[in-house]
Amino acid sequence: MMHKFEEKTIRSEKIFEGRVVRLQIDEVELPNGKTAKREIIKHPGAVAILAITPDDKIILVDQYRKPMDRALVEIPAGKLEPGEKPDVTAIRELEEETGYSCEKLELICSFYTSPGFADELIHLYLAKGLQKVENPKSADEDEFVELLEVTLEEALQLIQEKKIYDAKTLYAIQYLQLKEALNKSE
């Protein structure tokens, strides 16, 4: 069904096609008949994994993020390969980034990260029943990460210190806080 504010594409111009993103400019017809230009980033989508170890720690990765020129501590994440189902990506990325396999994988939720200018959709999974893989597939050769295993309290401290500073990780940590609070109030 058409949305009342739908913006019809008049033309779409591809500006750049990269390894990760595509940039295009769409000229659109607005609901009032006028036209406008929209700068749009197309992204393959990604998964993120809230992985909980048998001793109830959260697995985090410390990595350098070039767009901000700083390191961030995040939950493990990675892009979808073409045609790959998100749960397959999640299992692959968990093994590549952390060396763990998991017995139980459950979708928490999915969300667009920057709907104003990008179509990136992240699927957030909860992984439990973790087991160390003997010869784990290794990560992309241009990816350098350090693993951390932290308690919920330690994760909250990393948020205070602004080392954890991205939407998916903040959402995942808050998800655990909510779960804990709901358990207590039962």
Place this chain on the structure above:
Amino acid sequence: MMHKFEEKTIRSEKIFEGRVVRLQIDEVELPNGKTAKREIIKHPGAVAILAITPDDKIILVDQYRKPMDRALVEIPAGKLEPGEKPDVTAIRELEEETGYSCEKLELICSFYTSPGFADELIHLYLAKGLQKVENPKSADEDEFVELLEVTLEEALQLIQEKKIYDAKTLYAIQYLQLKEALNKSE
């Protein structure tokens, strides 16, 4: 202090400079001495506002989002103008998008939305003490939004229906759920 995985910029090539985003490709030196290319979106940053009415409803905006070619229901948000402080942006965007001013504005947290490829930083505010502005400043002329005022339960229903489907809004709703759960467990 230098991070152990720091990626030094060898050169940076500007591909596109738009009204909202800039795209550049940075060639970097990796920790192992090899080089890699990073596709980077530069964004001015944004604010989002969790605005609670005197009768405890959440203000949401229903708008068309061209990158996904669909409508989304989100909390009010908007880009920072050059040199504008985030709390000033928050007050301006709240008035422009909803017609409300607020007596109390409090930063909940800030987060990068897509640290793998973009530097967009969103500052999320809690706005209370809302009052209808008589002649509110109007929104950007290419912005068409419909206002909703919903209870927390109704917001959770919108999440179920995937009408609410973006990171900042999911985080904000979960923040309210956590607050409510913590109140109950006290």
